[in-house]
Amino acid sequence: xxxxxxxxxxxxxxxxxxxxxxxxxxxxxxxxxxxxxxxxxxxxxxxxxxxxxxxxxxxxxxxxxxxxxxxxxxxxxxxxxxxxxxxxxxxxxxxxxxxxxxxxxxxxxxxxxxxxxxxxxxxxxxxxxxxxxxxxxxxxxxxxxxxxxxxxxxxxxxxxxxxxxxxxxxxxxxxxxxxxxxxxxxxxxxxxxxxxxxxxxxxxxxxxxxxxxxxxxxxxxxxxxxxxxxxxxxxxxxxxxxxxxxxxxxxxxxxxxxxxxxxxxxxxxxxxxxxxxxxxxxxxxxxxxxxxxxxxxxxxxxxxxxxxxxxxxxxxxxxxxxxxxxxxxxxxxxxxxxxxxxxxxxxxxxxxxxxxxxxxxxxxxxxxxxxxxxxxxxxxxxxxxxxxxxxxxxxxxxxxxxxxxxxxxxxxxxxxxxxxxxxxxxxxxxxxxxxxxxxxxxxxxxxxxxxxxxxxxxxxxxxxxxxxxxxxxxxxxxxxxxxxxxxxxxxxxxxxxxxxxxxxx
Amino acid sequence: xxxxxxxxxxxxxxxxxxxxxxxxxxxxxxxxxxxxxxxxxxxxxxxxxxxxxxxxxxxxxxxxxxxxxxxxxxxxxxxxxxxxxxxxxxxxxxxxxxxxxxxxxxxxxxxxxxxxxxxxxxxxxxxxxxxxxxxxxxxxxxxxxxxxxxxxxxxxxxxxxxxxxxxxxxxxxxxxxxxxxxxxxxxxxxxxxxxxxxxxxxxxxxxxxxxxxxxxxxxxxxxxxxxxxxxxxxxxxxxxxxxxxxxxxxxxxxxxxxxxxxxxxxxxxxxxxxxxxxxxxxxxxxxxxxxxxxxxxxxxxxxxxxxxxxxxxxxxxxxxxxxxxxxxxxxxxxxxxxxxxxxxxxxxxxxxxxxxxxxxxxxxxxxxxxxxxxxxxxxxxxxxxxxxxxxxxxxxxxxxxxxxxxxxxxxxxxxxxxxxxxxxxxxxxxxxxxxxxxxxxxxxxxxxxxxxxxxxxxxxxxxxxxxxxxxxxxxxxxxxxx
Numbered sequence: 002x003x004x005x006x007x008x009x010x011x012x013x014x015x016x017x018x019x020x021x022x023x024x025x026x027x028x029x030x031x032x033x034x035x036x037x038x039x040x041x042x043x044x045x046x047x048x049x050x051x052x053x054x055x056x057x058x059x060x061x062x063x064x065x066x067x068x069x070x071x072x073x074x075x076x077x078x079x080x081x082x083x084x085x086x087x088x089x090x091x092x093x094x095x096x097x098x099x100x101x102x103x104x105x106x107x108x109x110x111x112x113x114x115x116x117x118x119x120x121x122x123x124x125x126x127x128x129x130x131x132x133x134x135x136x137x138x139x140x141x142x143x144x145x146x147x148x149x150x151x152x153x154x155x156x157x158x159x160x161x162x163x164x165x166x167x168x169x170x171x172x173x174x175x176x177x178x179x180x181x182x183x184x185x186x187x188x189x190x191x192x193x194x195x196x197x198x199x200x201x202x203x204x205x206x207x208x209x210x211x212x213x214x215x216x217x218x219x220x221x222x223x224x225x226x227x228x229x230x231x232x233x234x235x236x237x238x239x240x241x242x243x244x245x246x247x248x249x250x251x252x253x254x255x256x257x258x259x260x261x262x263x264x265x266x267x268x269x270x271x272x273x274x275x276x277x278x279x280x281x282x283x284x285x286x287x288x289x290x291x292x293x294x295x296x297x298x299x300x301x302x303x304x305x306x307x308x309x310x311x312x313x314x315x316x317x318x319x320x321x322x323x324x325x326x327x328x329x330x331x332x333x334x335x336x337x338x339x340x341x342x343x344x345x346x347x348x349x350x351x352x353x354x355x356x357x358x359x360x361x362x363x364x365x366x367x368x369x370x371x372x373x374x375x376x377x378x379x380x381x382x383x384x385x386x387x388x389x390x391x392x393x394x395x396x397x398x399x400x401x402x403x404x405x406x407x408x409x410x411x412x413x414x415x416x417x418x419x420x421x422x423x424x425x426x427x428x429x430x431x432x433x434x435x436x437x438x439x440x441x442x443x444x445x446x447x448x449x450x451x452x453x454x455x456x457x458x459x460x461x462x463x464x465x466x467x468x469x470x471x472x473x474x475x476x477x478x479x480x481x482x483x484x485x486x487x488x489x490x491x492x493x494x495x496x497x498x499x500x501x502x503x504x505x506x
Numbered sequence: 507x508x509x510x511x512x513x514x515x516x517x518x519x520x521x522x523x524x525x526x527x528x529x530x531x532x533x534x535x536x537x538x539x540x541x542x543x544x545x546x547x548x549x550x551x552x553x554x555x556x557x558x559x560x561x562x563x564x565x566x567x568x569x570x571x572x573x574x575x576x577x578x579x580x581x582x583x584x585x586x587x588x589x590x591x592x593x594x595x596x597x598x599x600x601x602x603x604x605x606x607x608x609x610x611x612x613x614x615x616x617x618x619x620x621x622x623x624x625x626x627x628x629x630x631x632x633x634x635x636x637x638x639x640x641x642x643x644x645x646x647x648x649x650x651x652x653x654x655x656x657x658x659x660x661x662x663x664x665x666x667x668x669x670x671x672x673x674x675x676x677x678x679x680x681x682x683x684x685x686x687x688x689x690x691x692x693x694x695x696x697x698x699x700x701x702x703x704x705x706x707x708x709x710x711x712x713x714x715x716x717x718x719x720x721x722x723x724x725x726x727x728x729x730x731x732x733x734x735x736x737x738x739x740x741x742x743x744x745x746x747x748x749x750x751x752x753x754x755x756x757x758x759x760x761x762x763x764x765x766x767x768x769x770x771x772x773x774x775x776x777x778x779x780x781x782x783x784x785x786x787x788x789x790x791x792x793x794x795x796x797x798x799x800x801x802x803x804x805x806x807x808x809x810x811x812x813x814x815x816x817x818x819x820x821x822x823x824x825x826x827x828x829x830x831x832x833x834x835x836x837x838x839x840x841x842x843x844x845x846x847x848x849x850x851x852x853x854x855x856x857x858x859x860x861x862x863x864x865x866x867x868x869x870x871x872x873x874x875x876x877x878x879x880x881x882x883x884x885x886x887x888x889x890x891x892x893x894x895x896x897x898x899x900x901x902x903x904x905x906x907x908x909x910x911x912x913x914x915x916x917x918x919x920x921x922x923x924x925x926x927x928x929x930x931x932x933x934x935x936x937x938x939x940x941x942x943x944x945x946x947x948x949x950x951x952x953x954x955x956x957x958x959x960x961x962x963x964x965x966x967x968x969x970x971x972x973x974x975x976x977x978x979x980x981x982x983x984x985x986x987x988x
Contacts, residue, residue, distance in 0.1 A: 069976075070974075070976065071901075071975055071976045071979065072976055072980075073976065073979040073980065073983060074904075074908065136904075139895070140895045140896060140900075141895075143894055143895045143900070144894070144895045144896045146894060147889055147894060150934065150937070151937075151941060154937075154938060154941060154942045155941055155942060161942065162938055162942050165938075165942075166931070166934065166935075166938065169930070169934055170927065170930065170931060173894075173927055173930050174924075174927045177923040177924075177926060177927055178923065180904070180907070180923070181907060181911075181919055181920070181923050184904065184907050184908050184911050184919075185911050187908070187911075188908065188911040188912055
C-alpha cells in the first residue's frame with residue numbers, strides 16, 4: 002500500500018514514453034509515432050486494473066502510495082484514487098489515444114515533439130487527478146502549463162503566440178493565488194495531505210479568503226464567466242489535439258478542483274458564497290449560449306458551447322445548500338454532484354469528439370469557417386453520421402451521455418428553485434439551436450463549393466477514433482449507472498463533508 | 507606562548523582561506539613564468555585544479571559541526587560558512603569553465619582574469635566566515651576590488667570601461683556607507699565583534715542605532731543590487747564582457763548573503779523589527795522595478811540584470827521575515843538562483859560565436875531550429891526562473907512564501923505572488939522567441955561538446971532538484987541550524 006504502484010506507473014509511463022519519443026528525434030518519426038501510440042495504449046490498458054480492482058463501497062482513497070518527498074514541508078509523494086478521481090483518470094488515459102492518432106499524418110513540423118508534449122501532458126494530468134497531497138497536486142497542476150504552452154504556441158494557428166501567452170498568464174495568475182492559499186493551510190495545519198486539509202478547522206473569514214483564492218485558480222480553468230476569455234482564443238489557435246485535450250481534460254481540472262478542494266476545505270464559505278457560484282454558472286449557461294449562437298468559426302462555437310456546458314458542472318456542484326434550504330433535506334444534493342461529474346465525463350468525450358470532427362474537416366479544407374462548408378454529407382456520408390451523433394450528444398438528446406448530466410443537474414436545481422431550473426433548462430433549447438444550426442449549415446444542404454466536393458470520406462484511422470468515442474458516448478447515455486456506481490460512495494462522502502461546518506466552536 | 511600545535515588547531519579552520527591565498531600566488535607565478543601560446547589555457551586549467559583541491563581542503567578542514575572561532579573571534583567556521591564556501595567554489599569553477607572559450611574568442615584570455623576570479627573568491631570566503639564587522643568590511647572590499655577590475659578587463663572596450671567606472675564610483679560610495687554605519691554602531695555599542703554586538707543590543711534601540719542600521723541596509727542593498735540602489739546593475743551586466751557578467755551575477759551573491767546574514771540576522775538580531783521593515787520596503791521595490799523594467803528590455807543581458815534585481819527582491823523578502831525559516835528560504839533561494847543564472851548566462855556564452863555576441867533578444871529567434879539542445883536548456887532554465895514546477899525555481903519561491911506566511915506577512919506574499927506572474931511574462935517570452943518564431947538561417951554557436959555537456963548538467967540540475975527538492979533544502983536547514 003505504501004510503495005510504488007499502479008498509479009505511479011500511470012503517471013510516469015506516459016512521461017517516460019514522451020521522453021523516449023523526444024529522444025528518437027524527427028529523423029525516425031515513423032518509429033516515434035508507434036512508440037507514442039504504444040505508450041498511450043499501454044496507459045489505457047494499465048488503467049484497467051484500476052477499474053476492476055476499485056472497491057465501490059468505500060469513499061476512502063484506494064491504490065494509495067505514500068513515499069517521503071519533502072520532509073521540510075511535510076509533503077509526501079502521496080497518490081490515491083476515489084470515485085471522483087477514478088473516472089477522470091480513465092478519461093485522461095482514454096482521450097490521449099485519439100489525440101495521438103489524430104496527429105498521425107497531419108502534423109508535419111516537429112512531429113516527435115508534438116507526440117512527446119501530449120504524452121507528457123497525459124502523465125501530468127493523471128498526476129493532478131491522482132495526487133492526494135496538496136503540494137504534489139499543485140506541482141502537477143502547474144507543470145502541465147509548460148507542454149500546453151508549447152502545444153498551442155508551436156502547432157497552433159495564425160494568432161497562436163497571442164493565444165498561448167494569454168492562456169499561460171491567465172492560468173498562472175489563478176494558480177499562484179491557489180498556491181498562496183495552500184501554503185496558508187499548511188502553515189495552519191502543518192500538513193499538506195488532502196485528508197488533513199479536509200479536516201482542518203477554519204474560521205469563516207479564513208474560509209472566505211481561501212475560497213476566493215481557490216476560485217481564482219479553478220474558475221479560470223473551468224472557465225467560468227467572466228474569466229473565460231482565454232478559452233476561445235486558445236481553442237481556436239490550438240492544433241486539433243490541443244483543443245481536444247483542453248476541452249476534454251484541462252477544463253475538468255477546474256471542476257475537479259471545486260469538488261476536491263473548495264467544497265470540502267471551505268464548506269462554510271462555499272455555502273455562504275453559493276449565490277455567487279450559481280449566478281456565474283447561470284450566466285455562463287444562458288449568456289454564453291447566446292454568444293455561441295452567433296459564432297462563424299466552428300472551433301469558437303464549440304469553445305463557447307464548452308463554457309456553457311461547464312456551467313452545468315459548477316451549478317451542480319454548488320446547488321446543494323439551496324436544495325437543503327427549500328426542501329429541508331439533503332436528499333437531492335448528491336444528485337447535483339452526480340450530474341456535475343457525469344457532465345464532466347460526458348463533455349470530455351463529446352467536446353473531444355466534436356473538436357476531432359472539426360479537425361477532420363480542417364485537414365481537408367484548411368478552414369474553420371462555417372461559411373466555407375455546406376453539404377458535407379454528400380461527399381462524406383460516414384463522417385456526417387458521426388458528426389450528427391456528436392451534435393445530438395452536445396445538444397443533450399436522450400440516449401446520449403450529454404443528456405444524463407444535464408438532466409440530473411436540471412432536476413437538482415428544480416428542487417432548489419424553479420427559476421434556476423428554468424434558466425438552466427434554456428440550454429436544452431439554446432444548445433440544440435446552436436449545435437443543430439451548425440450541423441445544418443455545415444453538413445446538410447447542397448454541396449457548397451469545389452473544396453467540399455473534393456473532400457474524401459473518413460479513412461480507417463479517423464473511423465477508428467470517432468467510432469470508439471461514439472461507443473463511449475452511447476454507452477454512458479444508455480447505461481449511466483456504470484459511472485454513477487463508481488462515484489456513489491465518494492459523492493455521498495463529499496455531501497457529508499460539505500454540509501459539516503468547519504467553524505471552530 | 508602557546509605551542510605550535512595549539513596555535514595550528516586554533517587557526518586550522520581557516521585553512522581554506524590560507525590555501526586560497528597560496529593558490530593565488532602560485533597561479534600568478536605560473537602565469538608569469540610559463541610562457542608560450544598556450545599560457546591562458548594552462549592558467550585556466552591550473553585554476554580549475556586549484557578550485558578542486560580547494561573543495562577538498564574546505565571539506566577537510568572547515569567541515570565543522572559546531573562553531574569554531576579563530577583569530578580572537580574575528581573569524582568563525584560554522585556550517586553556514588562551509589555551505590557558502592563550497593557553493594562559491596563549485597559555481598566559480600563552472601563559471602570559469604563557461605567563460606574560457608568566450609575569453610579566447612574575444613582575445614582577452616589573460617591569466618590575470620583567473621587570478622582576479624580567485625581573489626574575488628577569497629573575498630567571498632572571508633565574508634562567509636566573518637565574525638567581526640571589520641572582517642566583513644575586509645571581505646566586501648576584497649571582493650569589490652576584484653570585481654571592478656574584472657568588469658574593466660576588456661580594456662579596449664568603451665562600454666566595459668564605462669560600466670567599470672560606474673561600478674567603482676557607486677561601489678565606493680556603498681563601501682563608505684557601510685563603514686559609516688559600522689562606525690555609528692561602534693560608537694553606540696563600543697564593539698565590533700558580531701557575537702558581542704548580538705548580546706548587547708536591547709529591544710528598544712536608540713535613534714542613532716537606527717540611523718547606523720539604515721546606512722548598513724543601504725550598503726547591503728547596493729551590493730545586492732536592490733532598488734533604489736540598483737542603478738549600476740543593468741549597466742554593469744550589459745557593459746561587462748559576458749563572461750564577467752556571468753561571474754559578477756553568480757558567486758558573489760553568496761558573499762552578499764553572508765554579509766546580510768552575519769550583519770543583520772546575527773549581529774543586529776536584537777533590533778530585527780527595525781531592519782526587517784527597511785528590508786521589506788526595498789524588497790518590494792526591487793520586485794516591482796525589476797519585473798516591470800525587465801519587460802521593456804531588448805537585450806538579454808539587460809533583461810537578466812533586471813531579473814536579478816527582481817530575484818534579489820525575493821531573497822530580501824526572506825530576510826524581511828526576521829525568522830530562521832526566512833533565512834533558510836533566502837539561502838535556498840540564493841543557491842537556486844545562482845544555479846539558474848549560471849545556466850542562463852552560460853547559454854548566452856555558448857550561443858555566441860567569433861565576432862558575434864548572442865546577447866540581443868533577436869538573436870534567440872528560432873534558436874530551436876538552429877540548436878535544439880541549447881534551446882531546450884534555455885527553456886528549462888527560463889521556466890525554472892519563472893518559478894514553474896517541475897523546476898527548482900518553484901521551490902525557492904515556495905520556501906519564501908512559506909516563511910512569509912509563518913509571520914503572517916499577507917501583503918508581502920500577495921505582492922510576491924503577483925510579481926512572479928509579471929516575471930513569468932518576460933521569461934516565457936524568451937521561450938516564445940526560441941520556439942515559436944522563425945529566423946533566417948545563422949550559424950550555431952561554436953561551443954565544444956564538453957561545455958555543452960556541463961551546461962546540460964546545469965539545466966538538468968534545475969530539473970532534478972525540482973523533482974527531488976528535499977536534499978538541497980536539508981543542506982540549507984543544516985547550514986543555518988546552529
